[in-house]
Amino acid sequence: MPIIALILTCQCNFFMNILSEFARGLWFIDPAFANQYFLMAHKIMSGDMMYQDSEINPLANIPSLNNTCSNGQNLVSAYDVFVEPELIKQSSLFLLNLSGAITKYDQFCGPSGTKTKSLWIKQADKHPNVFAHLIAVDSGGGSGYAANQFSETLKSLTKPVFCFVEGHAASAAYWIAANCQHIAAGSQMDAVGSIGSYITIADYSKWYLDQGIRLIEVYASQSTDKNRDYLEAIQGNLAKLQEVSDKYCEFILDTVKENRLDAAKHYQHWATGKMFFAPQAKEIGLIDTITPIDKYIESIFTIL
Template identity: 30%
Template sequence: MNPYLQLISLLSSASARFFCSEAELAAALFSVIHFADKFNFSGEDYPSYKARMALESVPLLASTPEREIYTTTDYSSDEIKPGSIAYHPVKGLIMADSYWWFSSKQFVQDLTAAEANPSINAHFLHVKSGGGEAWYLDEVAKTLIGLDKPVYTLVEKVAASAAYYIGVHGKVVKALTQNDLIGSIGTMVDGLNIMGYLEKIGITRIREVATRSDLKNKKYEDLLKGKPEQFIREELDPLQQQFEAAVRAARPQLNDLPDDDPVFRGESFYASPPAIEKTLIDGLTSFDSALAETDAMGKEWATRRNNRKSLMSYL
């Protein structure tokens, strides 16, 4: 499936539940409009996520022997320098399973591979995303919580909704500039009802349900008819509660905020001072300083690991 059809499938699906900022969703919708205008069914002009990240990451990953910091995106390689940092770009629209967009399933595989690689000391999450698909992010959170190696999160420009859900699990969470946007802790549905267009071009929908299937797809049909109460109560509210619980567990300092604070109602904040004051992030930094902090955390972890091994050899 090409990237445009994959987006249309998601945005017109009953499972279109998002931890997503409006800006990220708008970008996705415009790409769909591009598809509709150009009828580009092949998607050949849209490179894969890994290909795009490889091009973007080259200048960022140019570590030098002088500063002895090495980064890698080849998480399972046995040829990387010992003490390397696993670089994980979390950029653009987040989807559960995609070749074209950031894939939360692939991310779990990458984290697992990097965690198992003895030459890697730490994980570096470079977050620049307004969020995306809600499904599977609970599995991402479980994986991040289960990592033994330290995780560092650097926000560039925006870490909203699903992207913050991921980035909040860093032991340290910092942003590049005071104008980076942080937060949007909330859940929504924002999709496409394409039936009107199909009817306009002469395609008639035929829909009937069996006598004992009166509830089949009912809450989604009610949503389309402007009666969203059941969908909100049974689909969106539980996901929002799951999202909030994960954020509170990852950053316990947020529990000092009142339950009705805008932080927990979907508001977004500039990094400094609001996001720092709200304890959504720990401060501001540069890219080089963030890598240096991650490297120091990784070396400290490696020292503790080696000490444990030495102790066990005596026991």
């Protein structure tokens, strides 16, 4: 295949994956973070967002951490696990960043998706010299499907998983954090919460008309319920989509209660979707401690 065709194919696949996730996904994201991603979706739809083929390789921007810290701890990254696994020292901690909007697929000029991250952390889990994992989180949330998929990955790991919040762990990001054995925040101004769900739907019919496109949909006579939730919602009947949102919300709330026993005692405080700064989050069991990351890493090596 010619190089130009290959790049165009990668570009098409990338945008179709992201557009599909925006369009069909149920998003667990704090509203303060959501607007920038709706803008991203609009730019993709309008053709204003250009593709850079450097993003084809998710490992391209992952630095090697395969060294010994000043306090004697060994850290490794996805690059080390896949490119230089033979150099990984005994008793190494695998560090994985989870930042920005959480999506299943790799983002344009942004973080890798949970599909890629799952591959990375599973590979690290198999390495005999990796004894634990640390996920550094700074995210307002994202796709519910992506968060659920990555949470299932964490449950399948054989080695302990720790979480360090360095900014925000909201909505889907906290869903993932709650599947870790221990959660720390780096400062009193870090915030966690927004545990819940909501659905935003977009009616693009006018936008298509403005582009000179009139969409005509012909449903099979047997398909009386196909897309019914969406079609009713854009006509103002939100009941069916409300049921979907409630179902997902119930699932994430139950997950937090099951995994965070101290938080379960304070269910009425956080189950409404409120955000909390680190001190209050610790009081109600959403996090375990507040400490700088170097101290937290040191404690992981001490505990294990």
